[in-house]
Amino acid sequence: MAAKKPSLPDDVKRFIINGLAAFDTPSQVSAAVMEEFGLDVARQVVEAHDPTKFAGRNLAPKWREMFEASRTGFIEEATLVPIAHRGVRLRALQRMAQRAEAKGNLPLAAQLHKQAAEEVGNAYTNRRELTGKNGGPIQTEDRTTASLIEEAKRLGIDPATLGLS
Structure with missing residues (x-):
């Protein structure tokens, strides 16, 4: 009879589930577990913790509940393309910065840290806030055809010349 493989500690399982819920691949999660915990966990074992895959059925x-909660939190603001989400970009920058530091490439690591700070500070967004007069709200006016005809008549303009009838 074959010996039963030891179960992973709960903190490692949480780490795996959070990585998978954040759309990391099983290979990426396996490598991260090795780096974080010093445990060699096979990609197939990692995949068994993803309830969206057959292996995790x-x-x-x-x-499963933890995965769903983590996934929901991760994609709440995400678009369909994961890299378009700030969290994915920050995680990638973190991995790159760690690699650069480990290889002694401190200028690259510093550049990646700066890029991450700019990412958090919304330097890479196209968001523009428009305001009205003196910084107040923008005033809008809903006008009906009837009110436009009335205004044209008040100004002595034939509404028909404006395409109003």
Whole structure:
């Protein structure tokens, strides 16, 4: 009879589930587990913690709920393309900065840290806030055809010349 493989500690399972919920691949999560915990966890074992995959169909309800909560939190503001989400970009920048530091490339690491700070500070958004007079709200006016005809008549303009009838 084959010996039963030891179960992963809960903190490692949480780490795996959060990584998968954030759309990291099983290979990326496996490498991250090795780096974070010093444990060599096979890609297939990692994939078994993803309830959206066939391999994760038997995931315990506790972990399934954690995955769903983590995934929902991750994609709440995300677009359909994961890299368009700030969290994905920051995670990638974090990985790159760690690699650059580990290889002694401190100028690149500093550049990546600066880029991450700019990302958090909304330097890479196209968001523009428009305001009305003196910084107040923009005033809008809804006008009906009847009110436009009345205004044209008041100004002595034939409404028909304006395409109003």
